[in-house]
Amino acid sequence: MTNRLRVSILQTDIAWENKQDNLRRLREKLETLRGATEIVVLPETFSTGFSMDTGKLAEPVTGDTITTLRQWAAEYRIAIAGSYISCEGIPASSENSPLSGGHPAYYNRAFFLTPEGDAYFYDKRHLFRMGGEAAHFTAGSSRSVIPYRGWNILLLVCYDLRFPVWSRNVNNGYDLLIYVANWPEPRRKAWDILLQARALENISYVCGVNRIGADGNRFPHNGGSAIYSPRGELLAGVPDNEEGIATAILELSALQQFREKFPAWKDEDAFSIVSDNNLR
Template identity: 60%
Template sequence: SMKSHVLAEPVSDNTITTLRKQAARYQFAIAGSFIARENNAYYNRGFFLTPQGDAFFYDKHHLFRPGRESEYFSSGNRRVIIPYCGWNICVMVCYDLRFPVWSRNVNNEYDLLIYVANWPSPRRQVWDTLLEARAIENLSYVCGVNRVGTDGSILHYDGGSAVYSPKGEKLTAIPDEKECVETISLDLSSLRTFRE
């Protein structure tokens, strides 16, 4: 949403506080994004919360200029690599997917790349293709999580959430047009073998 001034909240506010409690209660990590307010600026901020109480944040670097996102949000300037359960994880937000240099996995810095997105149906083929490409070119697993439904500007979102292997194989069969929970096991040792 471009209503950053209405929807934004500091990291210490309700969204992150509630999700941290859920991560601890159910003993799993949670990744997503929210509109953050910090030092009189607004950020499209990705997050990764662990059940141990650790919180990692990433501010979207590539703002969607055709949608005038840069008029409402500030751009982040650093990537974040998150150590979690033996994995190194990189979280990015939406339009960052279109910029392969930004996600380049130099020296295998990360094993799993997560994109949280608001990617509309008319560009769905691009979403699918770029997720697969990022997995192949970075020799990592890629998880793309996209919304479903419509927004205030009548754009439609059909989902398309998916996980890809480093070979570009789609590992999930998540149905379009509905919210759901999907569980998949990823194999770090096979990833390391594949990279050799």
């Protein structure tokens, strides 16, 4: 068990639909972090940008992107988190799915890859309706807590931030909540407020990583990558509109002491989640 966990947020621009360039840039940054951190968090769809061209860009979990990142996690002794455009074979037929009828299933798939060789994945549940994401991707149906060095970590993606029930920390099930994102500048106020709110309401550390720069659709992004304490205090952040890395040291014992001193979690409401697909 590790009481102190160093988490680094990596705020970058993203070369549109250019995997090789984005991977090259990432390796350069990982070189500078060797021995300096335990977890590196990347923006959503870090290798391509938030593109809907799934047919051209999607890869299985055995593809080059994840295979390369798993090698780097082992080489640099750093856990790596982010998301990429993933595909699988033939999804189960469903009249509610735009991808049913014998087509491959595409996912905005988050990953958490450890130096020890473990790999954890989460498929984005809340697809961004206003950007047409649901017409190209299949929504995930479950979330899971990742065990890492004595910590419990929940990994979610971008638009998930707007849905507090999906992010809810039931019975202190996780200690660190991570959001990876492509969050446009015009809605930046919501990003800032909701990240801090998730830390306060869930009595958890919260880490959010967003990109900068204009994407292939000319939507601007100005960052706002940050790490918050369970008290809502800003522990680390990267300046707006700049590529950069910021690292915070998180302490599990301090979190547990605060939960004992201020046990609001004992008064939480019980609930179940039901979707169009009868998700519970």
